[in-house]
Amino acid sequence: MKLNDAVIGLFLTLLGVAVLWIVQDYPKIPGQQVGPALFPGLIAAGLCIGGVMLMIGGWRQRAQVPMFQWEDWVRSPRHVRALVVLIGSVLFYMVASLSLGFVLTSFLILTALFYALELPLGRSVLIAVIATLVIHFAFYKLLRVPLPWGILTNYAW
Amino acid sequence: MWIAVEQAFGMVFEPYTLMVMVLASLYGLFVGAVPGLTATMATALLVPVTFFMAPIPAIAAIVTATAMAIFSGDIPGCLLRIPGTPASAAYTDEAYAMTRKGQAEVALGAGLVFSAVGGMFGTIVLVVAAPALAEFATQFSSFEYFWLVTLGLTCAVFITSTAPIKGVITLFLGLLVSCVGLGNPAGFPRFTFGNIETLGGIGMIPMMIGMFAFSEIMRYVVDTSPPAEVVVEKVGNVLKGQWKLAKKYPLQILRGSVLGTAVGALPGAGADIASWMSYAMSKKLSKEPEKFGTGHVEGIVESGAANNSALAGAWIPALVFGIPGDSITAIIIGVLYMKNMNPGPSLFTTNPQNIYAVFLLFIVANLIMIPMGILCIKVARRILKVPRNILMPIILVFCIVGTFAINNSIFSVGVMLAAGLVAYVLEANKFPIAPAILGVVLGTMLEENFITSMIKADGNLLAFFTRPIAAALAVFTILLWATPVLMALLRRRRGAPA
Numbered sequence: 001m002k003l004n005d006a007v008i009g010l011f012l013t014l015l016g017v018a019v020l021w022i023v024q025d026y027p028k029i030p031g032q033q034v035g036p037a038l039f040p041g042l043i044a045a046g047l048c049i050g051g052v053m054l055m056i057g058g059w060r061q062r063a064q065v066p067m068f069q070w071e072d073w074v075r076s077p078r079h080v081r082a083l084v085v086l087i088g089s090v091l092f093y094m095v096a097s098l099s100l101g102f103v104l105t106s107f108l109i110l111t112a113l114f115y116a117l118e119l120p121l122g123r124s125v126l127i128a129v130i131a132t133l134v135i136h137f138a139f140y141k142l143l144r145v146p147l148p149w150g151i152l153t154n155y156a157w
Numbered sequence: 158m159w160i161a162v163e164q165a166f167g168m169v170f171e172p173y174t175l176m177v178m179v180l181a182s183l184y185g186l187f188v189g190a191v192p193g194l195t196a197t198m199a200t201a202l203l204v205p206v207t208f209f210m211a212p213i214p215a216i217a218a219i220v221t222a223t224a225m226a227i228f229s230g231d232i233p234g235c236l237l238r239i240p241g242t243p244a245s246a247a248y249t250d251e252a253y254a255m256t257r258k259g260q261a262e263v264a265l266g267a268g269l270v271f272s273a274v275g276g277m278f279g280t281i282v283l284v285v286a287a288p289a290l291a292e293f294a295t296q297f298s299s300f301e302y303f304w305l306v307t308l309g310l311t312c313a314v315f316i317t318s319t320a321p322i323k324g325v326i327t328l329f330l331g332l333l334v335s336c337v338g339l340g341n342p343a344g345f346p347r348f349t350f351g352n353i354e355t356l357g358g359i360g361m362i363p364m365m366i367g368m369f370a371f372s373e374i375m376r377y378v379v380d381t382s383p384p385a386e387v388v389v390e391k392v393g394n395v396l397k398g399q400w401k402l403a404k405k406y407p408l409q410i411l412r413g414s415v416l417g418t419a420v421g422a423l424p425g426a427g428a429d430i431a432s433w434m435s436y437a438m439s440k441k442l443s444k445e446p447e448k449f450g451t452g453h454v455e456g457i458v459e460s461g462a463a464n465n466s467a468l469a470g471a472w473i474p475a476l477v478f479g480i481p482g483d484s485i486t487a488i489i490i491g492v493l494y495m496k497n498m499n500p501g502p503s504l505f506t507t508n509p510q511n512i513y514a515v516f517l518l519f520i521v522a523n524l525i526m527i528p529m530g531i532l533c534i535k536v537a538r539r540i541l542k543v544p545r546n547i548l549m550p551i552i553l554v555f556c557i558v559g560t561f562a563i564n565n566s567i568f569s570v571g572v573m574l575a576a577g578l579v580a581y582v583l584e585a586n587k588f589p590i591a592p593a594i595l596g597v598v599l600g601t602m603l604e605e606n607f608i609t610s611m612i613k614a615d616g617n618l619l620a621f622f623t624r625p626i627a628a629a630l631a632v633f634t635i636l637l638w639a640t641p642v643l644m645a646l647l648r649r650r651r652g653a654p655a
Contacts, residue, residue: 002585003582026347032612034608039604039607047330050322050325050326051326054323071585073379083378090553094570102558109550109553109554117549118546131551135558
């Protein structure tokens, strides 16, 4: 995803303005000139200046650099699918791991990812099972990370 | 002092630590040799594991893994023409050209031997310079620290980006992230949006795993370039002829090591930039520059030494001032804090045995690099054949479990995802990542010293310049800021009359 600097500059300026607006309400420390708003305020001001400079530079180049441009992979359904599955699997883990438990969630996202990266379905399932069990053993048993069991709590090993 | 050194020996040459080092070197060699997995990524993914170790084994794991990864990044460069880590990119074409000429052994051997030599040189500088600097740093007040951090951040911006404005912006983004939470001098919750998870600030390690591991997986997933073929059938004795090379290019080895250590010690720039600069310098100063690019070993000798010496160099500011020399030490500083070995001059006086142990770890890591490296080259063909469509999803689960392990929260996984996406978009648009990392790591320190200095100065900004060392650092920093402006003016004046 390639963006013209002007687009990024605009976004950064808006971010800077938002931060400046938020820090306005921060309390003053009695008897001191410096409070919690000063440091983020200075950074936000810097972001605004930098953002405007990028906007000016990007606008000058608008003839050569389009405002928005996708890379090659966007035209390849296989790659787009893999990226969607990748980001989707992290989101799925965040939503589902507590209720489904680590073992099931990890198995599902690994199978989906292997399959999306063009492994045959049977191999995907098999490797996902092995990898999940190995990672679970390493982190849950050896390193004692409290990975959730979810619906498998009654069968925990 | 000798008691401390003895204690350090005891801590390092203990079966557990040595076992960790052997395992970490296998891990580092593997990660470095697989294209698309970097040394920084190796470090970030190691942290959740080192979390459960004593301080010295934890540092041993990271030191060994990174040293090995920077060397083994040369292997796919030589055999596939794809650098295993960005630090090998500078001389990948050269090494591949040597392989085409049937000199793969020489190229790999030079990479290995002079990586170890460079690493050793960097270590010596670290051993000599760090305690001396620490002694000097005991006199620093908040003014000196303010300017030192500012200078470090400025260096990071200038050295990592072709367009300084982009570096400045990623730096500001990093500093802004460091503002989140309660950890500011006033103890006021900033940018928490009513969420309890953000009160303690945005976790460094989840962010690093996102920026260096998750974004790398993303890049792999959308990579459309066809797979490369291994051209070599068998690699012979890689040590043959290396002594002759060492005698032929002593100056190059020294130059590469010195430059590498110096670049490593500069905040923000590490092995990657050291090897590019060193390769360019080698070509410029060579007696036979026309041979560069055709499979000539000279540049590999010099920049192979440079990238490994940079690793040790980066530890100098990290240990003495808590200012990371590269993105690897940025992660390490986080680990040091977790292990109650807070970086700073007092680290050298209160528990000197820990520091000596760190020095010793570097020496051991560079010594075992040669046998382990030979082993790795022997099985290189197998490593290069590891199917990445199996490896990458497994690494993703490691990323998730690793971020979760840091404080057992799903929120961290979200931080990892967000940081990975932001890093991917920034990098696709040619924004350098290193200044952002330094901003996050140093933000709190910068603000603390800035606010303390402001309170001490009581509105009189001249106080920032009255102490001699502070003034010198300030002048140097401001001169650096002025350079791009002066250069632009100079160019305009030269351009105008003609």
